[in-house]
Amino acid sequence: MSGSAPVTGRFAPTPSGRLHLGNLLCCLLAYLSARSKGGRFLLRIEDLDVPRCPKRLSDQCIEDLRFLGFDWDEAPLYQSERTEIYRRYLEELRALGLVYPCFCTRAQLHAAIAPNLGDREPVYSRACAALTEEEIALRQRTRSPAIRMRVPDEAFAFEDGHFGPVCENLARDCGDYIIRRSDGLFGYQLAVVIDDALSGVSEIVRGRDILFSTPRQIHLQKTLGFEPPAYYHIPLLMDSQGRRLAKRDKDLDLTALSRHMTPEQILGMLAFSAGIIPENRPASLDELTRVFCWENVKREDILLAYP
Numbered sequence: 197m198s199g200s201a202p203v204t205g206r207f208a209p210t211p212s213g214r215l216h217l218g219n220l221l222c223c224l225l226a227y228l229s230a231r232s233k234g235g236r237f238l239l240r241i242e243d244l245d246v247p248r249c250p251k252r253l254s255d256q257c258i259e260d261l262r263f264l265g266f267d268w269d270e271a272p273l274y275q276s277e278r279t280e281i282y283r284r285y286l287e288e289l290r291a292l293g294l295v296y297p298c299f300c301t302r303a304q305l306h307a308a309i310a311p312n313l314g315d316r317e318p319v320y321s322r323a324c325a326a327l328t329e330e331e332i333a334l335r336q337r338t339r340s341p342a343i344r345m346r347v348p349d350e351a352f353a354f355e356d357g358h359f360g361p362v363c364e365n366l367a368r369d370c371g372d373y374i375i376r377r378s379d380g381l382f383g384y385q386l387a388v389v390i391d392d393a394l395s396g397v398s399e400i401v402r403g404r405d406i407l408f409s410t411p412r413q414i415h416l417q418k419t420l421g422f423e424p425p426a427y428y429h430i431p432l433l434m435d436s437q438g439r440r441l442a443k444r445d446k447d448l449d450l451t452a453l454s455r456h457m458t459p460e461q462i463l464g465m466l467a468f469s470a471g472i473i474p475e476n477r478p479a480s481l482d483e484l485t486r487v488f489c490w491e492n493v494k495r496e497d498i499l500l501a502y503p
């Protein structure tokens with residue numbers, strides 16, 4: 197990373213529902229990490245799956261963030277408006293011979309894999325990795341393919357800013373992954389890597405549940421000639437029963453919370469739960485920015501502490 201460039205952080209929600217406290221913790225840490233270094237902060241709406249992410253929900257998401265006092269330095273980016281850009285980079289990967297069409301059906305993919313490991317996706321069998329031009333042309337008549345990225349069979353290591361060293365073998369642990377779905381939708385990894393690079397994002401704060409997908413992002417960044425940003429993966433936020441917070445927990449979304457809590461109470465509760473402040477009390481973003489440091493942020497799963 198170049199020494200003088202300002203730190204640029206971002207929050208990139210998928211507006212397929214109302215933001216919940218787990219999303220907000222991620223936003224809070226991304227914001228505090230960037231702002232505490234005097235850096236910039238950006239907002240990107242990951243609404244590639246347009247039917248699942250209607251404008252009404254992205255508007256609501258922005259309203260929720262403003263309610264809590266978050267601000268950002270540029271107009272929010274909407275992934276749904278950027279498919280031409282993703283297409284261009286996909287062509288670049290195609291020209292490098294790094295992608296191939298995959299005609300496997302969901303049933304074929306499921307039949308070919310061993311039982312899944314937790315959050316991780318199954319490793320693709322490479323059934324379509326060596327199809328000839330003729331075979332591709334033949335199959336294309338009846339089925340539109342997904343596009344997969346070829347990954348190298350080598351160990352891939354990086355240093356996470358919060359979790360320390362991470363290493364995986366892309367071919368063995370991840371496999372050739374989809375960068376455009378068969379319905380034409382661009383894959384998450386490709387869109388995210390392009391958007392972060394073109395927006396000058398230099399640090400990424402995100403949930404530990406997607407830590408395993410980071411090596412493929414770094415591989416993609418290097419392949420496309422982008423400078424990899426710093427990564428900070430954060431622990432998951434759990435409810436009082438030790439269950440991971442998710443969109444299904446309607447009582448913990450902002451509609452419910454804002455009925456009986458002020459923005460400062462919500463921020464203070466999250467900051468205390470994560471270890472940023474020593475007691476559970478209302479706190480403003482300015483105050484939290486002044487006291488924030490990564491060493492205080494917990495490394496194990498975070499239990500939400502109600503005031």
Ligand SMILES: [Zn+2]
Pocket residue numbers: 297298299300322323324325
């Ligand atoms: Zn296939």
